Amino acid sequence: xxxxxxxxxxxxxPITADILLSVNGDERPxxxxxxxxxxxxLREHLDLIGAKKGCDHGQCxxxxxxxxxxxxxxxxxxxxxVDDREITTVEGLAVDGALHPMQAAFxxxxxxxxxxxxxxQLCSAVAMVREVADGWPxxxxxxxxxxxxLDDDEIRERMSGxxxxxxxxxxxxxxxxxVGS
Amino acid sequence: MTTVAAPSAGTALDRVDGxxxxxxxxxxxxxxxxxxxxYAVVVQATVSRGEVRAVxxxxxxxxxxxxxxxxxxxxxxxxxxxxxxxxxxxxPRVAYRGQVVAVxxxxxxxxxxxxxxxxxxxxxxxxxxxxxxxxxxxMYRPDHVNPNxxxxxxxxxxxxxxxxxxxxxxxxYTTPAQHHNPIEPHATVALWDADGLTLYDxxxxxxxxxxxxxxxxxxxxxxxxxxxxxxxxxxxxxxxPHAQVVLAALAAKQVGRPVKLAATRRQMFAVTGYRTPxxxxxxxxxxxxxxxxxxxHEAFEQTATIKEFAEQTTVVTRMMYAAPHRRTxxxxxxxxxxxxxxxxxxxxxxxxxxxxxxxxxxxxxxxIDPVELRVRNExxxxxxxxxxxxxxxxxxxxxxxxxxxxxAGRDPEPGVRRRGRQLxxxxxxxxxxxxxxxxxxxxxxxxxxxxxxVRIAAADIGTGARTVLTQIxxxxxxxxxxxxxxxxxxxxxPRASVAGGSSGTASWGxxxxxxxxxxxxxxxxxxxxxxxxxxEASADTAEELRSQRxxxxxxxxxxxxxxxxDLDTGEVRVLRLLGAFAAGRIINPKTARSQLxxxxxxxxxxxxxxxxxxxxxxxxxxxxxxxQYHVAACADVRDxxxxxxxxxxxxxxxxxxxxxxxxxxxxxxxxxxxxxYHATGIRVRDLPIRLDRLIGGxx
Ligand code: FES
Ligand code: FES
Numbered sequence: 001x002x003x004x005x006x007x008x009x010x011x012x013x014p015i016t017a018d019i020l021l022s023v024n025g026d027e028r029p030x031x032x033x034x035x036x037x038x039x040x041x042l043r044e045h046l047d048l049i050g051a052k053k054g055c056d057h058g059q060c061x062x063x064x065x066x067x068x069x070x071x072x073x074x075x076x077x078x079x080x081x082v083d084d085r086e087i088t089t090v091e092g093l094a095v096d097g098a099l100h101p102m103q104a105a106f107x108x109x110x111x112x113x114x115x116x117x118x119x120x121q122l123c124s125a126v127a128m129v130r131e132v133a134d135g136w137p138x139x140x141x142x143x144x145x146x147x148x149x150l151d152d153d154e155i156r157e158r159m160s161g162x163x164x165x166x167x168x169x170x171x172x173x174x175x176x177x178x179v180g181s
Numbered sequence: 182m183t184t185v186a187a188p189s190a191g192t193a194l195d196r197v198d199g200x201x202x203x204x205x206x207x208x209x210x211x212x213x214x215x216x217x218x219x220y221a222v223v224v225q226a227t228v229s230r231g232e233v234r235a236v237x238x239x240x241x242x243x244x245x246x247x248x249x250x251x252x253x254x255x256x257x258x259x260x261x262x263x264x265x266x267x268x269x270x271x272x273p274r275v276a277y278r279g280q281v282v283a284v285x286x287x288x289x290x291x292x293x294x295x296x297x298x299x300x301x302x303x304x305x306x307x308x309x310x311x312x313x314x315x316x317x318x319x320m321y322r323p324d325h326v327n328p329n330x331x332x333x334x335x336x337x338x339x340x341x342x343x344x345x346x347x348x349x350x351x352x353x354y355t356t357p358a359q360h361h362n363p364i365e366p367h368a369t370v371a372l373w374d375a376d377g378l379t380l381y382d383x384x385x386x387x388x389x390x391x392x393x394x395x396x397x398x399x400x401x402x403x404x405x406x407x408x409x410x411x412x413x414x415x416x417x418x419x420x421x422p423h424a425q426v427v428l429a430a431l432a433a434k435q436v437g438r439p440v441k442l443a444a445t446r447r448q449m450f451a452v453t454g455y456r457t458p459x460x461x462x463x464x465x466x467x468x469x470x471x472x473x474x475x476x477x478h479e480a481f482e483q484t485a486t487i488k489e490f491a492e493q494t495t496v497v498t499r500m501m502y503a504a505p506h507r508r509t510x511x512x513x514x515x516x517x518x519x520x521x522x523x524x525x526x527x528x529x530x531x532x533x534x535x536x537x538x539x540x541x542x543x544x545x546x547x548x549i550d551p552v553e554l555r556v557r558n559e560x561x562x563x564x565x566x567x568x569x570x571x572x573x574x575x576x577x578x579x580x581x582x583x584x585x586x587x588x589a590g591r592d593p594e595p596g597v598r599r600r601g602r603q604l605x606x607x608x609x610x611x612x613x614x615x616x617x618x619x620x621x622x623x624x625x626x627x628x629x630x631x632x633x634x635v636r637i638a639a640a641d642i643g644t645g646a647r648t649v650l651t652q653i654x655x656x657x658x659x660x661x662x663x664x665x666x667x668x669x670x671x672x673x674x675p676r677a678s679v680a681g682g683s684s685g686t687a688s689w690g691x692x693x694x695x696x697x698x699x700x701x702x703x704x705x706x707x708x709x710x711x712x713x714x715x716x717e718a719s720a721d722t723a724e725e726l727r728s729q730r731x732x733x734x735x736x737x738x739x740x741x742x743x744x745x746x747d748l749d750t751g752e753v754r755v756l757r758l759l760g761a762f763a764a765g766r767i768i769n770p771k772t773a774r775s776q777l778x779x780x781x782x783x784x785x786x787x788x789x790x791x792x793x794x795x796x797x798x799x800x801x802x803x804x805x806x807x808x809q810y811h812v813a814a815c816a817d818v819r820d821x822x823x824x825x826x827x828x829x830x831x832x833x834x835x836x837x838x839x840x841x842x843x844x845x846x847x848x849x850x851x852x853x854x855x856x857x858y859h860a861t862g863i864r865v866r867d868l869p870i871r872l873d874r875l876i877g878g879x880x
Contacts, residue, residue: 013245014291035291044290049212050205052413054364055446059807062364090205099203107199110775114643115202116365116413122203152819160814163807165364165414166643167782168775169818 019083023048024092032079039063039074042089050090050119054163061162064120065089071127073161090119093126102126105175113166121162121172128158129180150180186661189652190836193771194662197648198411198641207411211368211443213381218370219248220290221432221442222297223425225451229278229309229800230517236283237301246292249436250300252283257434259397259427265487266520267397269424270431275304276487277519278801279451281424284432286440309517309800315460315481320512326493327527328682334499334565337506339466342475346466350542354463354535355867356850358793358802359456360449361524362812365413367453368443369429377404378433382426385415386679387672388638390422397427398434410670412642416783417523419642420681423453450805454522455793457482457492461535466506471547471554473504478536480511485520489513492521493528497613497847498536500733503560517800523681525783526843529614530850534868537610537851541858545593551609551855552579552588552739563733571732572830574763575611578739581826582761583609586741596862603745603754604880606860610851612738612760614844616687618834619678620726623692624719625654625700627711632664635697639669639689640680644842645772646689652768653690653836657697675719683736683840686768688722690836695720732832736839738762740781742852746860751875753857755785758849760823765830765839773841777823780845785821786813788850792869 014033021028023046032041039056042048042065051074054062058076065074066088093100102125105111112118132154137144140157148154155173164172201207226233238250256270269281282302287293310319323332343349370381377400384390387407395402412419425444433440444452459482466475480494495509524530544551556576562569583589591607592598598605623637635654641647647667655662668674675696678688699718707716743757760781767773790811796803804810823845830837850868858864863878 014289033289033291035295040290043212047214048205049208052209052365053211053443054366055807057446057806057808059446060364090203094204099200103203106203107195110196110771112199112202112643113645113772113775113779114363114365114412114414115198115207116209116363116643118202119205156816156819160816163364163812163814165362165416165783165812166775167779167786167813167818169782169813169815170778170821171775172815 017080019080021083021087023087024089034080036079037075038077038079038082041079042074048089048091052116052119061124062117062120064123064162066123066127069127069130071124090122093122101179105179109171109175109178111171111175112168117162117164121164124159124162125176129176150177152177186655186659189655189662190768194648194652194769196645196772197651197667209365209411209413210370210381210383210409211441213370215370215372215439217438219286219288219436219438219440220293221284221286221429221440222293223281223428223448224283224285224297224300224302225279225448226275226282227278228275228304228306229311231275231304231306232273233275233282233302234305235303241285241296241300244292244296246288247296248286248288250283250285251432251435257431260399262397266424267422267427269427277451277485277517278799279519281428281452284428286432286436311516311518311795311800312797313458313460313483313514313516317514319514320481323489323491323511323513326491326496326511330493330496333510335508336565339475339477339506339508342506343464343466346474347469348467348543348546350465350539350546352463352539352542352866354461354538356459356531356534357868358458358795359524359787359791360793360810361416361418361454362807362810363414363416363418366444366446366449367419367423367425369426370439370441371429371433372439373433378430380407380426380430382407382409383412383419384409384422385412385419385640385642385681387640387670388676389679390426391672393422394426394430398430407672409640412640415642415680416525417527417681418454420523420679425452446807447805450793450802451519454520456524456527457484457521459494459531461494463535463539465539465543467543467547469547471543471549471557473502473558475506476502476504477508482511482513483516483518483521484513485518486515488520490521494532497529497532499565500563500735501536501613502558503564507565525780526614526847529847533848534850537848538854538866541608541855542864552583555579555611566733568731568733571734571832572828573735573737574826574828575737577826578737578761578763582739582741582759586759588741595859600745602748604748604860605745606856606858607741607743608852608855608859609739609741610848610855612740612844612848614683614736614840614847616734616736616833616839617682617684618687618691618726619684620723621677621688621692622675622719622721623696624675624717625696626715626717627700627704629711629713629715632666633658633660634666634668635693636668636674637689637693638672638674638677639685641669642680644680644685644776645769646680646685648772649686649768650689650693654693654697657694658701683842686836686838687834687840690838691722691725691834692720694835695722734833736762736764736844738844740848740852742856744853744856744860746857746875746880748880751872751880753789753870755819755853757820758785760845762823762825762844763828764825764841764844765828765833766837767825768836768838774823776841777845778821780843781821781823781849782813782818784846784849785818785853787868788853789869
């Protein structure tokens with residue numbers, strides 16, 4: 001790239017799309033840049049700042065949200081691809097101002113410090129408990145034909161896509177176990 | 182007005198900001214949206230040394246939505262200050278690969294990101310020098326080491342003592358560069374208006390950012406306001422302002438609009454600081470009973486060409502164990518590398534890996550239990566400063582931890598315990614961290630409608646400061662914590678010291694307590710009557726701190742690790758990690774335990790995973806993301822626990838507390854390395870304890 005001529009590239013206008021985003025039960029009509037990730041749409045255009053950007057590369061889990069009830073990394077999801085899906089962010093976990101049991105357990109067990117990974121941990125945990133209940137095995141499930149148990153090993157394995165640099169893992173596992181059992 | 186309440190200090194109050202954090206309401210720096218906001222993205226040097234010849238600024242300006250390209254030729258001039266890390270875009274010089282050479286500003290994040298990718302920068306590269314070697318000809322003796330310790334120390338005649346010692350350990354240990362990697366990247370939203378500059382910044386010190394940034398823009402400090410109520414982790418990396426704060430302010434000034442700027446995760450590996458790699462030689466001389474006669478600890482470290490940061494790696498050794506003959510030193514070399522900085526327990530963390538590994542080697546050489554060896558070398562006064570300790574309960578931590586861990590009866594023979602496919606071993610190491618306290622101010626206000634508001638520009642970076650200060654205030658005001666509203670994280674509040682050096686509770690707590698006491702006095706004088714406008718008192722602790730008598734003040738701990746090492750793959754799993762700490766009075770057992778086990782978890786991560794690899798060819802850290810720079814994940818962390826012993830120390834501060842934010846990471850890596858030795862018979866002296874170091878070692 002260095003030292004080449006000055007004939008710059010030709011720039012096209014960004015391609016946009018008009019979509020209807022369903023977030024936390026609200027229908028939000030929105031025009032998005034097709035390069036835009038769901039994470040940036042939530043944070044920069046809908047002021048839903050619960051989903052956090054930690055790496056933008058699918059490596060930390062801070063941006064985890066639920067799409068049709070399943071956990072996804074919103075930094076790896078282009079917004080145009082989810083216009084017909086049900087999105088739930090951490091802001092949508094509490095119902096009528098009452099904390100979701102997972103949120104309450106996180107507070108009670110002190111399962112966070114700075115709180116920046118926490119929305120991602122919470123969304124991930126809520127979906128993960130459901131995955132176990134639905135009988136989905138993980139890499140540490142000994143018998144993949146039977147129901148999976150929500151024990152410490154299973155929780156640790158299944159929550160390893162959500163990094164916590166404050167090191168709250170021990171308390172995160174305790175909080176999830178409390179809710180799951 | 183006041184009701185007598187049971188003391189809150191000592192109780193496990195839930196974090197007062199917990200509900201904000203679990204609901205997503207807590208607003209971190211990048212999430213502030215002033216009207217008419219523009220997005221800035223930085224462009225980094227792709228050479229490790231040289232000069233920027235040209236930036237093709239015009240070409241990317243044709244991109245839709247582009248507002249500006251800022252580089253050294255068109256950037257607003259900054260006032261010259263000493264810290265060259267902050268005088269960004271002022272010269273064509275490139276001092277390290279990844280240094281910021283331009284900023285692009287656009288209407289959307291997508292457009293700015295695209296423009297930053299396309300911007301062409303032409304360099305005149307020069308050969309670089311990025312390799313830390315202890316025999317580097319550029320090694321020099323810095324004036325002092327961080328923050329203000331003597332570079333070297335010597336007592337007695339260590340060389341002769343080593344020559345005559347019955348048992349000598351002489352070993353070299355290395356620790357790699359490590360990056361803080363808080364999950365929240367460094368971010369700033371900058372806004373200029375008639376009043377001056379407002380910065381929403383991810384920082385450990387709003388007062389510090391204000392004091393540092395104002396002179397750069399030739400502003401009086403009152404014209405800069407720094408707002409930072411929530412910070413997504415810092416670990417020292419947000420302790421002092423880095424380039425992004427200045428760049429955001431400078432870009433906002435240039436385009437005449439508010440600008441937001443965050444370092445990307447990859448950019449953070451060059452522009453937001455890291456822990457220097459170290460090479461450390463430790464020599465211990467002892468008699469057959471393990472009693473030390475000599476301790477020599479020498480450290481070799483790197484710093485950047487544009488700024489000196491001298492990690493105080495061997496300072497801890499000046500105080501840790503008794504020995505009549507001793508020497509410590511630090512040597513530094515300026516390389517074409519990014520600027521190192523404070524990272525959780527700078528000095529103690531790498532230093533105690535070396536010292537505590539060497540103590541384990543000495544225990545093995547003498548055939549003495551490693552807990553017992555440490556107890557035998559317990560000093561009665563600070564060995565180099567000659568001062569009494571305000572309190573020192575290392576022995577109680579070692580003994581108490583050993584008992585809880587089940588240390589008694591440990592067979593010292595290495596490499597003989599198998600469980601399935603694993604070799605099992607246990608190890609111990611001491612922990613310690615100094616007690617610092619810095620001047621701060623605070624105000625306390627009785628509200629006419631009831632309740633109290635307490636204000637201080639402290640930072641809660643996840644430490645629990647907001648919660649603990651609420652408890653301290655509640656007790657001083659003799660009300661339940663629910664009646665106290667604690668405001669922190671804003672430079673408009675009474676000036677406070679940095680959230681660093683594990684000094685927050687001691688520094689801010691003293692100020693909060695004094696302000697509350699002042700308010701109580703004022704209320705008493707008015708027989709409890711709160712006037713319609715409220716009643717306020719404030720405090721400044723500068724005077725009180727000056728009158729503190731000289732003592733050696735430190736927190737202590739002992740960490741015990743059990744590891745399993747896979748016989749076939751060399752994979753190390755930490756099966757158990759237990760920390761015993763003596764850190765004065767614990768104000769909130771819930772948040773304190775989180776701090777301690779959080780530090781230990783980072784120590785585990787350091788022991789097994791963390792390593793920033795320098796690319797000698799291109800002069801840059803290679804593994805610049807979380808897929809390649811590994812930090813411990815949930816599955817890496819199993820049974821980690823901490824407890825503390827009761828410690829009364831009246832010579833600290835009115836709360837009787839010692840800092841607990843950093844001690845948890847100190848010694849952890851040595852405890853794990855010592856356990857790995859016990860498991861396998863392989864002494865790993867170079868962190869991290871990678872598989873190849875065990876397989877290569879002949880597991
Ligand atoms: S921000 Fe999406 S995984 Fe890190
Ligand atoms: S709570 Fe700080 S990163 Fe998890």
